[in-house]
Amino acid sequence: MLNTTDRRRILGPANAKPLVFDRSSVPVEENQESAKKSSVSTGNDAIYIENGIVVNCNGSSYLEVRSRTNDKNCTLLLTSIYGPRPSRGAFNAKATLSVQFKEVTLEKIAAGQIKEICTFLTNVFNAVVNLERYPKSGIDVFLSLIHSSSGQQDFELESIITACVNGITLAFVDAGIEILDTVSAGMYKRNVTAFMKNGTEVVGFWKDDDEQSSSENILEIVEKCKEHYLTNRKTMIEFMVRNKNASD
Amino acid sequence: MAFHAKNYPVAYPGQLLCPTFELGEKTETFQEIIRYVPGNGVTDEEYEVNGQKMRALTATVLGEVRFLEQVLQTVPTDEDQSKDEKDIGASKAELEQGKEEQEEEDKGEDNPEKVFIVTVADSNLAGKHVTEDFANNLPREGSIVLARITRISSQRANVEILALENKTIPVDSGVGSNGAGVTAPGGGSAAATLSVSQAAADLGETFKGIISARDVRATDRDRVKIMESFRPGDIVRAQVISLGDGSNYHLSTARNDLGVVFARAFNGAGGLMYAIDWQTMVAPNTGFMESRKCAKPF
Numbered sequence: 001m002l003n004t005t006d007r008r009r010i011l012g013p014a015n016a017k018p019l020v021f022d023r024s025s026v027p028v029e030e031n032q033e034s035a036k037k038s039s040v041s042t043g044n045d046a047i048y049i050e051n052g053i054v055v056n057c058n059g060s061s062y063l064e065v066r067s068r069t070n071d072k073n074c075t076l077l078l079t080s081i082y083g084p085r086p087s088r089g090a091f092n093a094k095a096t097l098s099v100q101f102k103e104v105t106l107e108k109i110a111a112g113q114i115k116e117i118c119t120f121l122t123n124v125f126n127a128v129v130n131l132e133r134y135p136k137s138g139i140d141v142f143l144s145l146i147h148s149s150s151g152q153q154d155f156e157l158e159s160i161i162t163a164c165v166n167g168i169t170l171a172f173v174d175a176g177i178e179i180l181d182t183v184s185a186g187m188y189k190r191n192v193t194a195f196m197k198n199g200t201e202v203v204g205f206w207k208d209d210d211e212q213s214s215s216e217n218i219l220e221i222v223e224k225c226k227e228h229y230l231t232n233r234k235t236m237i238e239f240m241v242r243n244k245n246a247s248d
Numbered sequence: 249m250a251f252h253a254k255n256y257p258v259a260y261p262g263q264l265l266c267p268t269f270e271l272g273e274k275t276e277t278f279q280e281i282i283r284y285v286p287g288n289g290v291t292d293e294e295y296e297v298n299g300q301k302m303r304a305l306t307a308t309v310l311g312e313v314r315f316l317e318q319v320l321q322t323v324p325t326d327e328d329q330s331k332d333e334k335d336i337g338a339s340k341a342e343l344e345q346g347k348e349e350q351e352e353e354d355k356g357e358d359n360p361e362k363v364f365i366v367t368v369a370d371s372n373l374a375g376k377h378v379t380e381d382f383a384n385n386l387p388r389e390g391s392i393v394l395a396r397i398t399r400i401s402s403q404r405a406n407v408e409i410l411a412l413e414n415k416t417i418p419v420d421s422g423v424g425s426n427g428a429g430v431t432a433p434g435g436g437s438a439a440a441t442l443s444v445s446q447a448a449a450d451l452g453e454t455f456k457g458i459i460s461a462r463d464v465r466a467t468d469r470d471r472v473k474i475m476e477s478f479r480p481g482d483i484v485r486a487q488v489i490s491l492g493d494g495s496n497y498h499l500s501t502a503r504n505d506l507g508v509v510f511a512r513a514f515n516g517a518g519g520l521m522y523a524i525d526w527q528t529m530v531a532p533n534t535g536f537m538e539s540r541k542c543a544k545p546f
Contacts, residue, residue: 086455091494178308181262244258
C-alpha cells in the first residue's frame with residue numbers, strides 16, 4: 001500500500017490547518033432561516049414561492065402553484081442550480097446549459113415527454129442566460145416535480161411547464177447568475193408561451209393537441225398567454241424585491 | 249436629472265436602468281456627453297420603443313445599482329517618470345499633489361465626455377474584501393489568480409484555481425518584464441480583493457490550469473526546471489494568459505510579483521517557508537533552503 005502515493009494532494013502534518021481567507025462570511029445554517037416565504041394570490045391561481053431551501057447548490061427555488069380547475073390540487077416543484085462549474089471536453093467560449101427533469105414521487109409522465117420538456121426548457125434558457133459571461137463552464141438545472149395536479153387528465157403538462165419556467169428563473173436569480181430578463185411563462189388552455197422584455201419577445205412556445213383551442217388563431221392564443229405571463233411576472237418580481245428588502 | 253445621480257430601488261433581472269449615453273450640462277463652449285458602460289450584473293440590450301430600436305442597459309441580477317465614474321487613464325510622460333524617481337520631501341509632495349489636481353481639472357474641462365461603469369451587485373457581497381461570488385468572476389485573460397500546484401512534470405505544472413483577484417489597482421512599481429500590466433500596489437497580493445472559489449477540490453470541481461515551463465519566468469526561459477520552481481501543494485500567484493483548451497487555463501508566473509507565495513518544506517511535510525530571494529525559500533526552524541520561483545512579497 002505504501003508505494004501507491006496520492007499525487008493529487010499533500011495532506012501535511014496532522015495538526016495542519018487549512019488556508020482560511022476570511023471568517024466574516026455568513027455560516028451555512030443561516031441560509032435556511034433567512035429563506036423568506038411568500039404566498040401571493042393572483043386572481044384565479046395562487047403561487048407560493050420560497051428561495052434557497054437547498055443549501056448545497058448555488059441557487060434554488062420552491063414553487064407551489066394552485067391548479068386552475070381544482071382548488072385542492074397543486075403543482076409542487078423544486079428547482080436547484082449547480083454551477084457555473086468547469087466543463088469537460090472541448091473548449092467552449094460560452095457556458096453550456098443542461099436541464100434535468102425528474103418526478104420524485106409518482107412517475108406519470110412518459111420518458112419521451114420528459115425529454116421533450118427538457119429540450120424545450122434548455123432552448124428557452126439558452127436564449128435567456130447571459131452565457132457569454134461564463135466561458136468554459138457548465139450550468140446544471142435540476143427540476144424535481146414533487147406533485148402535479150391531476151385534473152381531467154392524469155397530469156397537466158402545461159401547468160408543469162409553466163411552473164418549470166418560473167421556477168428556473170427564480171432559481172437563477174437566487175444563484176446570482178446573469179439572466180437577460182425575468183422570464184416567465186403564461187398558459188392558456190393547453191398552450192404555454194414564455195416571454196421576455198415585458199411580453200414583447202417570445203422565447204418559447206409549447207402547444208399540445210387539443211380540441212378546445214384548435215380553432216383559435218395562434219396570435220390570440222399568445223395574447224391570452226401574455227395575460228397570464230404578466231400576472232406571473234409581477235408576482236415573481238414582487239417576491240424578489242420584497243425578499244431582497246427584507247434581507248437587507 | 250442625469251441617470252447616474254438618480255436614486256434607484258432594488259434592481260431585478262430585466263429592469264431597464266439607463267440609456268447607453270445621454271447629454272449632460274451644456275454651456276456656450278461645450279456639450280457634456282455622459283456614456284454608460286455595462287459592468288458586472290448589467291448588459292446592453294436592444295429594445296423596441298414605438299417601432300424605434302434603441303439600446304439600453306438592463307440589470308441581469310438582483311441587487312443594488314451603482315455608478316462608478318471611470319477616470320480616464322493618462323499615458324505617463326517623461327516628466328511624470330522623472331517625478332517618480334525623485335525623492336520628494338513631504339512639503340514638496342503636497343505641492344505637487346496640488347499641481348496634479350489642478351492638471352486633472354484642466355483635463356476634465358478639455359474632455360466633455362464622462363464615462364460611468366454601471367454595475368448591479370448584491371449588497372451583502374459589495375464592499376467586502378473577500379467575496380464568495382466566484383461564479384460571476386470567472387478567470388479571463390489578464391486576471392490574477394491564486395492557484396495550488398497539483399502535479400508537476402518536466403514540461404509543465406498543473407494547478408487548480410482557488411481564488412481570483414477581482415479588483416486590480418493600477419501599478420506604481422514592481423512591474424516585471426511583461427510591461428505595464430495591472431497589479432496590486434507594490435505587486436503584493438494583500439491589497440487586492442479576492443473572489444474565492446467554493447468548489448470542492450476533492451471532487452475535481454475547480455477550474456484547472458497549466459503553467460508551462462516557458463511561462464515560469466521571464467529570463468532564461470529554456471533553462472527552466474519545473475522541479476526547481478514549484479512543488480505540489482505550493483500556492484502560486486499567477487496571471488491568466490489565455491483561456492486555454494477545454495480543460496485547462498494557461499497561466500504564467502513570468503513577472504516579479506508572480507510566483508510561489510506559500511510553500512511548505514520537504515514536499516509539504518515541513519513548516520511554511522519564507523522567500524529570501526526570487527528563487528530561494530528558507531524554512532525558518534530548520535534553516536534548510538529550497539528553490540522556488542517566488543513572488544515578490546511586498
